[in-house]
Amino acid sequence: MSATAGQAADGVRSLADRFGIEPGMVVMEMGYDDDVDQDLRDALTDRSGELVDEDTDEVVDAVLLWYRDGDGDLFEMLVDALGPLAGNGVVWLLTPKAGRDGHVEPSEITELAPTAGLQQTSTVNAGKDWSAARLVVPRGSRKK
Template sequence: MTATTDPAASGAGRFGFTKDQVIQEWGFDDDVDHALRDELADEVGVELVDEDYGDVTDSAIVWWRGSDGDSTDLEDLLVDAASTLEDSGLIWVLVPKMGSAGHVSTADIGEAAQTAGLQPTTSLSAAPGWLGVRLSAPGRGK
């Protein structure tokens, strides 16, 4: 699977998600962007599955805020999210945008990703108030 991160693309396409993919969601809370969640589910045609989903997934989104823990907690969560992915699966870490409460720097995400065996590849404005950072394992998502 090749991710499409063309800013002109809409919804699931700009994240590299395609029809019928199972997307596992981590870190859901009241502050997530519900319009983005709905858009992703509508475009792939499958509801997002939660952290307790017990099968292999195609991709994942991780909502992460500074108040969710330190870099070790993010590393642990990324390892968990990656452990259920198909070989070509991607993980998107969604954090509050710079200047917002709970913002996490892309450098911190990159450090946690590296320790978890992942690498950041691109970022985009995921939704109003949310920045998305795309992660893949070496050899994945090319």
């Protein structure tokens, strides 16, 4: 079995594919804590290289924003995520699944995203305990 087939079989490859992460992309991570899904982080790091933190000066292709109810103002965090984001970049808002500590109601994301200048396009399973909402800047609002 090839390494690629092995990766697909254990789900590592498919996680990075689901998030649209490609080699060479700059991925910023916000909200990291002990409870994040390490398999997801590993899959994205294997695909893109090192994750950069929120203090980066680089323009980023994607933002992984781990957010739990009680982590602070979600609106402000989404606005902060937009700062370094490339015009065609994506914010992945990762929240604990229903029934897990820190769960965020999907309606909260649906209401806050447009206020922060983002549009939700899809939701994916991001691991055993996490869901991810894909948020993008609407086409007419993108940076040039």
